Amino acid sequence: MKHLVAKIHPADNVLVALTDLPIGTPVAAGGRTVTTTAAIPAKHKLTLHALAVGDAVTMYGVLVGRMRQPVPAGGLLTTANIQHATDGYTESQARAPWTAPDVVPWQGRTFQGYHRADGRVGTANHWLVVPLVFCENRNIQVLQEALVDDLGYGRRNSYRPQTQALIELMQAGKSVEEILQADLAGAPDGRAQPRLFEHVDGVHFLTHEGGCGGTRQDAQALCGLLAGYVTHPNVAGATVLSLGCQNAQVSMLKDEIAKRDPHFSKPLLILEQQKIGTEEALISQALRQTFAGLMLANDQRRRPAPLSKLTLGLECGGSDGFSGISANPALGHASDLLVALGGTVILAEFPELCGVEQELVNRSVTPETARRFTSLMKAYGDAAVAAGSGFDMNPSPGNIRDGLITDAMKSAGAARKGGSSPVVAVLDYPELVTQPGLNLLCTPGNDVESTTAEVGSGANIVVFTTGLGTPTGNPVAPVVKVSSNTKLALRMPDIIDLNTGTVIDGEETIEQAGERILDYLVRVASGETEVSAVRHGQEDFIPWKRGVSL
Known part of the structure; x- marks a missing residue:
């Protein structure tokens, strides 16, 4: 059953609109009902109660901003009335035990x-x-x-026949208007x-x-x-x-x-x-x-190999307001399954971990691991500020347009790709991953630079979640595109491999979507399924020149 809104964490004071909500729409969440006092576009956020200037805005259970203007209950959050804000973090840990997911159905599963x-x-x-x-x-x-x-x-898909058709039209004396309206017919030809x-x-x-x-x-x-x-x-x-x-x-x-x-x-x-x-x-x-x-x-x-031999790179790009409640947590569950099976997972894009640092510190297996993470995060953040920028400038116009209006809001959702397993190691670019489990790799948030780095560190397959759509691929590792919403999957079926908009539509749970992702990855890893980025020959490769790139 599809709901109108989602409350992500019990401590949150904002809701995510799962569909366009006209002004005056009553919505219920967390035992409360609030009526919208503005039109709320799908993917955007509305306040659960009135917020005054300086009040904290909480999503995913963490601080993602503070109010710069008052907003009534049921009001729309925008870049005009909220500003980026995060809680501080330290190396001190408050560790909690991890409960691994049930992997009995996956025991003995192999890939070729x-x-x-x-x-x-x-x-x-x-x-x-x-x-x-x-x-x-x-x-x-x-x-x-x-x-x-x-x-x-x-x-594989050449558009040369269309070029030849245009040449023939010009040589036949057709006008510019006739050429612009011509039916070039003939789909791209196949590999000869x-x-x-x-x-x-x-x-x-x-x-x-x-x-x-x-x-x-x-x-x-x-x-x-x-x-x-x-x-x-x-x-x-x-x-x-x-x-x-x-x-x-x-x-x-x-x-x-x-x-x-x-x-x-x-x-x-x-x-x-x-x-x-x-x-x-x-x-x-x-x-x-x-x-x-x-x-x-x-x-x-x-030849057959256990799933523990998979090293999964986690990436997101062209994210939207649904990424953090469908594609990313579903990938997070797949990540936890793989870690429980002895596999390796790489979570990168340090500018998009801004605001969830303390959670990752608390998940670090040793104080040294936590210390290296905080050291790299602080050095990266300081370098960005010294260059006249900052992590708060990370969201793109597309992110903002589709509901991610502060970096902390974007980061809190992006981090869910990493599931909930312990952080076993923290690596600086371009170090090699050597330990099974969840690894943090210092990279920029730039899609191609980060994907390039994850593969260079050993990812033999990458899962790339997106809410807006992107063709990004890699020369040597298959890059699986996972849509956060069904509209995107239907609009751009040539680049999307999996759709987790089913979670938003109420058709499956996050856990079910995560299991579906892992099953798909096994088939991709075996060479049984070819992903869209490979089929299109999308071979993006951009080394990170160690300056400030968000």
Whole structure:
């Protein structure tokens, strides 16, 4: 049964509108009835009782803002009458025991994965072509042109037939108006060339703008991130192009690889342009060696693996006022199930943990873990303020338009992706995840930078919740898109994989939605189900240059 409003936590003094509420609508929640004194759009918040200037606004049981203007009971919260505010936090812990969910139905469940020499298991089998410096981006693109289409990894949906149709219309003397109104018919055509290497899922080219010209710390972080991708369980091997004189030296990359895998044994092909000479010689060698590497990668086969070998990256982007009450808590339940099964979960986006720090401190398994979290959070927040910004500026125009009007409100809902399990480790970008359980990874809230970082830290599958829709993907890890609302799932079915708007619609519980997410992830991890981002060739890769990015 669908309700009109939701009260998330017993201590909350605001409600979430689950549908558009005209002025004068009586709504009941928490044993009280209030009548709307303004039109409340779906996803937005209305006050449960009158609030005066300076009063606290509580959602999810935490402070998410303070009133800057008085609002009567049943009134609409807006950026004009509320401002961002959070409670402080310390390293002191008030720990509570965790009650793990029942995982008996999942015991013995496996997925079909690629077993690597370091003990990790991949959900896919890719080859990487990586530049150590932006100077090599053009050579990377030349290799991409030479390899992708002929090996059968070209774009599946090509719009070239439509371009050809437009050319023909122009050559036939049609006017601009006629061309704009023309029916181009013909859906995008399919991939013409079959895949040559049946057991290699893709060849991916990770161009970037780093490697030189910045600080040595930037180069070190880039090499750490690239090492995370080269050693990633979804990667069979890599071709690396180096110019030779850049800050990000080959030796630096090898050191970072050794940190992550001391016994690294995958094929790693390194070519340095300043040693080899001409472009033709460089590309010829790179093509020959990469083709030979792909032949070796094609020998890999999927074998059963326990669910404890899954490392799940948790991401959200284009969030809305329903994200924190449908998609995120459902993903949180899936996360708790995976942790209880011995798996690994990564919760990142530190600017979107603003206001829930004390809860995460209390969930930390050791004082040292709590201390590292608070230290990274404070350093990040101070850096943002020093740059003339702040976490309070994190919500985007789309977030605000759809009900997330303070960063604390956004963060309190975003953090629910991490479920309720203990925090076993806190990592700084671009460190590798090594401990099973819930890990916190310091990244920006930027969707692509954060997703890029989570995969670099070892996520072999990512779940990305969204309320507004985004095509974001990743070169080596499948990115599963989960909609917070049914309208989005119906409007953008080409990018949404799962819909948890069913929770808002009263069709299933958060727990049922979470179990459905985990079941879907097992099928994706086994290669049985292809997610939309993979199908569209969405391969977003943006290293975080360690400045202020919210």
